[in-house]
Amino acid sequence: MGQSHRAQKVSDRIKVVVAQLLETKIKDPRLGFVTVTDARVTGDLQSASIFYTVLGDEDARAATAAALESAKGVIRSAVGRDLQTRITPTIEFIEDGLPESAKAMDSLLDRVHALDAEVAKLRMGATPTAEDPYKVPRVIED
Numbered sequence: 001m002g003q004s005h006r007a008q009k010v011s012d013r014i015k016v017v018v019a020q021l022l023e024t025k026i027k028d029p030r031l032g033f034v035t036v037t038d039a040r041v042t043g044d045l046q047s048a049s050i051f052y053t054v055l056g057d058e059d060a061r062a063a064t065a066a067a068l069e070s071a072k073g074v075i076r077s078a079v080g081r082d083l084q085t086r087i088t089p090t091i092e093f094i095e096d097g098l099p100e101s102a103k104a105m106d107s108l109l110d111r112v113h114a115l116d117a118e119v120a121k122l123r124m125g126a127t128p129t130a131e132d133p134y135k136v137p138r139v140i141e142d
Helices: 006-023 058-070 072-083 096-122
Strands: 034-039 048-055 090-095
Touching: 006 034, 006 048, 006 072, 034 096, 048 058, 058 072, 058 090
Parallel strands: 048 090
Antiparallel strands: 034 048
């Protein structure tokens, strides 16, 4: 089931606030090049999941995850100030699997293109098994 209109508005605002905080206020040296890709809020607005991607290798991802975990309190208080709702949602950071799935899709597409090229090479030298494959068969009358 989809999010309610209010939950969608809150999650969009959380995404903007967190992205601005990571760009301007959070000065942790472990924080890599982070992009906030999505935010989702539960229907009762008590829990928020923030999805992010990191440019870099596994070490950069681990360091960024640790930096986000240590800055979770600062981010939550800033989100609470900005939202001005009765309850400030708890925040959970989840690394988005989008880059890995995109790489997997690219590798599958590369494989398909290679197989298509192989079929095209085989087709170049191929000849039909009959004189005219579209020739109507002869009918023998008794």
